[in-house]
């Protein structure tokens with residue numbers, strides 16, 4: 308769902324910047340002490356992580372807000388491990404994303420995310436520590452700088468969403484909203500990096516007082532799950548962390564050399580109790596999104612409303628309702644659903660964007676401008692810039708319209724093509 312060409316263009320800019328800075332060379336791996344080729348200095352890496360972290364979160368469902376205590380819990384476990392890592396000084400952050408795909412990732416500089424879809428698969432705190440310890444090693448050992456291409460790093464935060472819009476009206480945008488939260492960042496590390504992350508992650512686990520068997524059980528679970536996995540979310544996790552019996556065996560051997568520790572099963576089960584309770588609600592929502600892709604809009608509406616009944620705090624259930632009501636041309640009801648979504652989660656770009664695009668089409672220009680501008684504060688998208696262009700054009704503000712269209716015109720998809728046409732039209736008139 309990430310537009311590759313945009314990713315490449317941004318990549319070219321980033322590469323040019325790092326070449327200008329003149330820092331490409333050898334560095335010592337802070338975890339293993341070995342000399343390695345490094346594409347970036349550590350300060351460049353940290354800056355890249357800081358810049359891309361909020362954007363990467365936005366494109367993958369945003370922060371999970373229904374149970375803030377879970378955020379605090381995951382963060383506290385993460386920091387316990389980070390403190391005993393080989394690079395405790397990195398600006399570590401840990402976030403739970405509102406995403407059903409079982410996945411976890413690390414951006415350079417210690418910016419780490421774990422999806423709620425992975426947390427519900429874990430049994431205890433030691434298994435969570437295994438996930439987070441593994442990701443901490445990717446950051447601390449600078450695997451991104453050493454082994455990942457910059458495109459992959461940047462791909463995590465690329466804000467461009469590949470909606471296939473031949474949209475003549477709002478109705479065709481219905482699938483757009485439901486696409487915003489569903490993407491998954493898949494980091495591809497080499498096999499050596501994965502083994503290194505398992506190994507040193509277990510070392511951090513033991514140092515922080517966790518039972519390193521948690522890493523054994525985690526890998527065993529992944530092997531089991533991958534056998535039954537045919538489609539859906541699990542594949543995303545396994546693409547980045549391929550499960551194998553040899554990884555299980557390596558962990559078994561390594562655990563023998565480490566001190567045993569706590570599993571904190573009851574603490575973990577308490578921390579994810581709300582998520583477990585809400586599993587049915589999120590299942591309804593995921594089914595609704597799948598129904599939208601099949602254009603089964605009535606079924607999707609029923610499902611997302613069932614989800615609302617089970618967990619009324621979850622904004623995405625109302626955002627999807629808004630998309631579906633707009634598709635049915637029930638515009639006032641759609642605006643009401645979007646209002647609820649925005650109130651329940653004002654920090655997700657797509658809640659503002661979808662309402663802004665609807666307001667623009669309904670000629671509510673003042674409201675549209677507010678919503679669209681607000682969406683770009685969280686994530687700049689070609690859609691927001693295009694519709695801002697429409698708003699300004701309708702208001703007779705050609706100069707502002709042109710500058711918005713020019714930004715949107717950089718997109719390589721349909722929205723970019725439409726923006727290019729407006730740039731030409733306005734340019735030749737002015």
Ligand SMILES: [Zn+2]
Pocket residue numbers: 441445496500501504547548
């Ligand atoms: Zn990994």
